[in-house]
Amino acid sequence: MDVEIKIKEDMKSLGCESDMKISLAYQLYIHLVDEKLMYDTEYCYNKDVDTLYVVARPRKNEKLNIYVPIRTYDDISLDFINTMQENLCTVESGPSINLAFIEGDSTIVIYSFTKGLVERPSAEKISENRKKEERRSFINSELVRHRSEILHDALNGGVIDDDDCLVLD
Missing domain, CATH: 3.40.1350.10 (Trna Endonuclease; Chain: A, domain 1)
Structure with missing residues (x-):
């Protein structure tokens, strides 16, 4: 055989x-x-x-x-x-x-x-980290996009409209 x-x-x-x-x-x-x-x-x-x-x-x-x-x-x-x-x-x-x-x-x-060299994150933890990274990326892109406005307001003291303020007694 x-x-x-x-x-x-x-x-x-x-x-x-x-x-x-x-x-x-x-x-x-x-x-x-x-x-x-x-x-x-x-x-x-x-x-x-x-x-x-x-x-x-x-x-x-x-x-x-x-x-x-x-x-x-x-x-x-x-x-x-x-x-x-x-x-x-x-x-x-x-x-x-x-x-x-x-x-x-x-x-x-x-x-x-x-097994055991690196702890594998759970699916929930991966999803949570991904959402945090997406939020961080969004905030960074908004800061870059509005950089000149932010710098202008910071250097000139900024202007606050009375409509935006709430007066507390």
């Missing part, structure tokens, strides 16, 4: 039903074994996130690294990365996850993401 067919059948027996995910995981597995010469390379399946991934050690005595195969044209969000980290990372592997982007010509580029 052909090695590729045997490995792909073994991946399918783990519970993965997607031929695309199996094909990507197989390409990544072969890349890590044959080209990167990694140690203790194994493929795994997590049914909670329906993900077929590979674990391997870059050097004999290092910790296991997690590699998730992704097509280069798939949209990846911070929520996706966070979900993968929460479901795949273990005490043995640590808080890092590697996304292996695989191109149609079998080119593989690997990016590492480590």
Whole structure:
């Protein structure tokens, strides 16, 4: 039996039903074994996130690294990365996850993401910061637009109309 067919059948027996995910995981597995010469390379399946991934050690005595195969044209969000980290990372592997982007010509580029280096702001905080920045930008543009008037009024003491003033008793 052909090695590729045997490995792909073994991946399918783990519970993965997607031929695309199996094909990507197989390409990544072969890349890590044959080209990167990694140690203790194994493929795994997590049914909670329906993900077929590979674990391997870059050097004999290092910790296991997690590699998730992704097509280069798939949209990846911070929520996706966070979900993968929460479901795949273990005490043995640590808080890092590697996304292996695989191109149609079998080119593989690997990016590492480590949880906890920078706190991710919540969506509400991002929206709040964006509104503050927009308001600040608006105020700055108004100040620039009315600069000459502001300077003129500041240098000449300004003029206040009686209609604008409220007399308090």
